[in-house]
Amino acid sequence: MKKVLITGANKSIGFETARQLLHKGYYVYLGSRDLQNGSDAVEKLKAEGLNNVEAVQIDVSKxxxxxxxxxxxxxxxxxxDVLINNAGINGGRPQTALTATIDQFNRVYETNVFGVVRVTQAFIDLLQKAPEPRIVNVSSSQGSLTxxxxxxxxxxxxxxxxxxxxKSALNMYTVALAYELRDTPFKVNSVDPGFTKTDFNEHRGTGTVEEAxxxxxxxxxxxxxxxTGKYFSEELNPETGEIPW
Structure with missing residues (x-):
């Protein structure tokens, strides 16, 4: 049975991703910053008959x-077998280039960028033992400079x-990581789940968590x-999914 760690998986897109992978026969380590929230999410999945899951406390910013x-x-x-770096924060609003504070940048980068680096480096040894290791960095089309x-x-x-x-910085990390792992069985990609209706964006999104x-x-x-080493947004490119950096 293949095993996957999903960070920030106690709700929204991470939770739905866990559900879908459980249906595909994966064993899920459901990462949650708050262990109780993670345990509650696990109980919801087990109530659906999805039992190969357990909560793991993980705050990617620490x-x-x-x-x-x-x-x-x-x-x-x-x-x-799989690492899904899903945990992320939006940093609140406004976020103008002239008024955003250094504290805002620090808080967001601590989770969205440094958190991905921390988790990837911590778990790379376990991933290297898998025959077909996969890393998915949950990004956003808003990180595309193009x-x-x-x-x-x-x-x-x-x-x-x-x-x-x-998210632009996360994308560059994806490029560098995929390059370093290019001669291995790893597949490393940045994936935009789309503008999804969740509490992350105050439910202003247009897509569903199922789609995401x-x-x-x-x-x-x-x-x-x-x-590997690619950037995908099926919301913006339904044909091939790949979008420009």
Whole structure:
């Protein structure tokens, strides 16, 4: 049975991603910053008959928490097949380039960028033992420099200097990571789940968590002939999914 760790999985897109992977026969380590919230999410899944899941406390913004999660999971398995770096924060509004505070940047980058680095580096040894390891970094099309600078883009007028730049940085980390792992079985990609209706955006989104989860899962389960080092948004490119950085 393949095993997956999903950060920020106690609600919204992360929770739905866990549900869909459980249906596909994966064992899910459901990462949650608050263990009680994670345990509550696990009970919801078990009530649906999805039993191969357990909650793991992990606050990606704190190195000690990440290390403790690695130790806990390492006691239960020698192999991790999939890592989904889903945990993220938006940083609140407004986020103008001239008024956003350094504290705002620090808080968002601590989770959206440094958190991904922490978790990836902590779990890379378990992933390297898997025959077909996969890493999915949950990004956003708003991190695309191409779209952000294109007046014809549908989201051109939606600017957030903090959140958007954090996702651009995450994308560059994806590129660098995929490059370093290019001669291995790893597949590493950035995936935009789409503008999804969740509390992350005060339910202003237009997509469903089911759609978003499907998009993330697709790249978590790709085969050996699948892409790596790519950036996908099926919301903006329904044909091939790939979008420009």
């Amino acid at each position: 190195q000690q928490s990440v290390d403790e999660a690695r130790n806990e999971i390492g006691k239960k398995t020698d192999v991790l 779209f952000a600078s294109d007046p014809t883009s549908i989201y051109y007028n939606y600017k957030g200097a903090v959140y958007q730049s954090s 989860g499907t998009r993330v899962v697709k790249y978590a389960v790709i085969g050996d002939d699948g892409p």
